[in-house]
Amino acid sequence: MHPKEVFEKHLAPTSPFPMGVHIDYAKGVYLFGKNGKRYIDFIAGIGTSSVGHQHPKVLRAIKNQLDKHAHVMVYGEYLQDIVLELATKLASLLPAPLSTSYFVNSGTEANEAAIKLAKRATGKHNVITFKKSYHGSTQGSMSVSDSEDKKRNFRPLIPGVEKIEFNSIDCLSSITKQTAAVIIEPIQGDAGVRIPSQEFMTALRNKCTEAGALLIFDEVQTGIGRTGKMFAFEHFNVIPDIITLAKGFGGGLPIGAFIASYKLMKLLSHKPMLGHITTFGGNPISCASALATLNIIAEHFFLTQIEPKGQLIEELLVHTEIKAIRRKGLMLAIELKTEEKVNKLIEYCIANGVIIYWFLSTRNCFRISPPLTITQDEIKEACGVIKGGLDRL
Numbered sequence: 178m179h180p181k182e183v184f185e186k187h188l189a190p191t192s193p194f195p196m197g198v199h200i201d202y203a204k205g206v207y208l209f210g211k212n213g214k215r216y217i218d219f220i221a222g223i224g225t226s227s228v229g230h231q232h233p234k235v236l237r238a239i240k241n242q243l244d245k246h247a248h249v250m251v252y253g254e255y256l257q258d259i260v261l262e263l264a265t266k267l268a269s270l271l272p273a274p275l276s277t278s279y280f281v282n283s284g285t286e287a288n289e290a291a292i293k294l295a296k297r298a299t300g301k302h303n304v305i306t307f308k309k310s311y312h313g314s315t316q317g318s319m320s321v322s323d324s325e326d327k328k329r330n331f332r333p334l335i336p337g338v339e340k341i342e343f344n345s346i347d348c349l350s351s352i353t354k355q356t357a358a359v360i361i362e363p364i365q366g367d368a369g370v371r372i373p374s375q376e377f378m379t380a381l382r383n384k385c386t387e388a389g390a391l392l393i394f395d396e397v398q399t400g401i402g403r404t405g406k407m408f409a410f411e412h413f414n415v416i417p418d419i420i421t422l423a424k425g426f427g428g429g430l431p432i433g434a435f436i437a438s439y440k441l442m443k444l445l446s447h448k449p450m451l452g453h454i455t456t457f458g459g460n461p462i463s464c465a466s467a468l469a470t471l472n473i474i475a476e477h478f479f480l481t482q483i484e485p486k487g488q489l490i491e492e493l494l495v496h497t498e499i500k501a502i503r504r505k506g507l508m509l510a511i512e513l514k515t516e517e518k519v520n521k522l523i524e525y526c527i528a529n530g531v532i533i534y535w536f537l538s539t540r541n542c543f544r545i546s547p548p549l550t551i552t553q554d555e556i557k558e559a560c561g562v563i564k565g566g567l568d569r570l
């Protein structure tokens with residue numbers, strides 16, 4: 178059977194129009210197709226391959242771990258050196274009291290578990306979330322995500338969720354003594370890169386503390402260097418009670434985490450025991466990849482190069498077809514005049530060897546989130562193609 182036939186017949190589709198690029202191999206910022214074409218991966222698998230594809234240090238770490246052992250037990254039972262090292266590294270990078278990690282499989286699972294932890298800790302169940310938010314596609318994370326279009330056919334979802342305006346200090350009055358948790362992306366991703374004000378973030382932290390609600394920062398998209406800081410909350414100097422990670426955290430392998438104080442995390446071990454369980458959580462191969470990625474990003478000067486690279490993209494993408502660019506570090510949303518123009522541009526760029534991509538719900542924008550290791554020359558080449566596409570709109 179032709180590979181396209183297998184793809185269409187034996188793999189469940191997620192949309193009627195998949196990109197359908199047939200990948201042969203990937204290296205650095207490049208994807209190489211079976212059609213012999215080279216593509217600049219200007220989205221890093223949606224913010225995931227953050228140090229590029231097949232980074233030698235990540236590959237070596239994965240291979241070393243494979244030589245020792247792969248999965249040996251469910252999360253939380255055995256001591257495995259690589260898992261201990263990753264948890265230690267995270268604790269060293271995060272401020273107190275965020276010292277204790279629970280490794281899971283994905284971003285949505287991390288958010289599910291964070292919400293469960295908030296319910297367990299507060300004895301309440303109401304959750305506040307924000308308009309245009311996206312937290313994942315399983316039922317709990319979907320319940321606290323905005324898009325009604327995506328939720329309609331899956332109701333009933335979890336009760337007690339209230340959605341308020343992002344970046345509105347007035348709306349914070351919805352956070353009350355009945356609130357278990359507030360979940361927020363410190364910079365909204367799927368909304369088309371929306372950056373809140375410092376005043377809002379400070380007021381949010383204060384309001385949660387006052388109401389006894391746990392503040393969850395979903396850093397699945399913003400975490401591990403994407404915005405020019407190791408964690409996006411560092412831009413605001415506001416510390417959450419729980420932080421969730423996934424995507425770029427794994428450096429290309431699947432892993433998520435929710436991280437809180439030891440005092441909070443301990444609650445998941447009793448009443449009931451096994452308050453969250455997951456078979457593959459803390460998978461040692463994924464942990465090896467995550468640790469190697471973290472070590473690269475935490476190296477001297479690595480983070481300082483991210484903002485200038487983002488700036489360069491912004492400077493290069495000056496065009497009459499562009500309505501706005503919203504950006505922090507190498508997390509960019511480029512707004513065009515219509516959704517049709519976005520579709521046309523993405524199609525042109527892929528045909529001409531540059532991968533850019535849609536947002537799930539913000540359809541008049543396209544995303545750029547390249548590997549953080551991308552060079553100035555690679556940025557110039559990719560932006561040249563995008564400008565060629567903009568000229569043809």
Ligand SMILES: Cc1ncc(COP(=O)(O)O)c(C=O)c1O
Nearest residue numbers: 283284285311312313397398423
């Ligand atoms: C902010 C945010 N949270 C959660 C998720 C869900 O992560 P995953 O697809 O790993 O479940 C995503 C994925 O795009 C995301 O951007």
